[in-house]
Each structure stands twice: as C-alpha cells, then as structure tokens.
Amino acid sequence: MKSGSVSTRVDRSAAAAAAEGSDYIHSAKMIIVIEDKEAFDKALTDAGDKLVVVDFTATWCGPCQSIAPFYKGLSDKFTDVVFLKVDVDDAQDVASFCDIKCMPTFHFYRNGKKVDEFSGSNQEKLQELVTTLK
Numbered sequence: 557m558k559s560g561s562v563s564t565r566v567d568r569s570a571a572a573a574a575a576e577g578s579d580y581i582h583s584a585k586m587i588i589v590i591e592d593k594e595a596f597d598k599a600l601t602d603a604g605d606k607l608v609v610v611d612f613t614a615t616w617c618g619p620c621q622s623i624a625p626f627y628k629g630l631s632d633k634f635t636d637v638v639f640l641k642v643d644v645d646d647a648q649d650v651a652s653f654c655d656i657k658c659m660p661t662f663h664f665y666r667n668g669k670k671v672d673e674f675s676g677s678n679q680e681k682l683q684e685l686v687t688t689l690k
Contacts (some may be wrong), residue, residue: 572624572644578592585630587611587627587628587631587639587640587641588638588639588640588641589640589641589643590610590615590640590641590642590647591646591647592647592649592650593649593650593653596623596640596650596653598643599638599669601668603638603665605635605646605666605667605669606636606637606638606666607637607638607641607664607665607666607690608629608638608639608664608665608666608690609637609638609639609640609662609663609664609686610626610640610641610642610654610663610664611623611624611627611639611642611660611662612642612644612659612660612661612662612663613641613642613643613644613659613660614643614645614659615645616682617687618674619659619660619677620660620677622677623660623677623679623682625656626679626682627639627641627682628669630683631644632685634686634690635664636690637686637690642654642677644656648662653655656690657675659677659680660675660677662674662675662682662686662690663672664685664689671689672685
C-alpha cells in the first residue's frame with residue numbers, strides 16, 4: 557500500500573459472512589489496520605480524546621491469533637473506543653517506533669500520548685484496561 561494508507565477490515569468470520577450474503581458485516585465495528593507510521597500518527601490524531609487501543613500482532617504468533625477474536629469482540633462492545641491493529645512484519649516502522657519486543661503487545665493512547673501498555677494474551681487484563689481507561 558501507499559505511504560500513509562490505512563485499511564479497515566474485520567475478522568475472517570465477518571468477511572466470510574459478508575461473502576455469503578449475510579448482513580453480519582453491517583453490524584460489525586471495524587478494527588483499523590495500520591500499515592505505516594504515517595497512518596499510525598493520523599489514527600492517533602483523528603481519535604482526539606477517545607481511548608485508542610493498539611494490538612501489535614503477527615500472523616505467525618500463536619498467542620496473537622488466540623486473542624484476536626476477543627479483541628474483535630471488544631471493538632464491537634466498546635464503540636466509543638478506537639481499535640487499531642499493527643502487524644509488526646507489515647508495519648516495521650511502527651513496531652520499531654513503539655519499541656515492540658514481543659507479541660501480542662497492547663498500547664493504550666489518549667490525546668496522542670501513551671497512557672498504558674502490557675504484553676501477553678491476557679483477556680482479563682485487556683478488558684480491564686479498556687474499561688478503566690475509556
């Protein structure tokens with residue numbers, strides 16, 4: 557993709573449902589997929605004072621894949637929160653800038669500033685932080 561590009565997509569089950577003609581896709585909240593640093597900066601700016609949750613992930617990371625449906629569920633539940641996904645292999649500039657050492661890692665931002673972070677596939681901690689920080 558071009559520099560500064562952002563794509564929006566939903567999980568595979570929503571895409572499959574849409575392909576089958578289901579209206580599931582219309583009710584699904586999108587997770588914004590960040591592909592470079594410019595898009596990352598724009599997403600943080602565009603969010604204003606809303607909480608932004610960033611999932612740093614990789615396709616080859618087992619724990620990342622196991623928490624992905626839960627992350628998607630949170631994006632459906634917390635419509636007042638912005639959810640981003642950064643594949644560390646596709647957006648190496650973002651991963652490097654954010655000093656990502658392991659996956660999954662979750663960063664939480666408000667007004668463009670990081671307010672919290674944690675690493676690991678811990679659903680309870682992820683939901684607790686989204687709930688308390690929103």
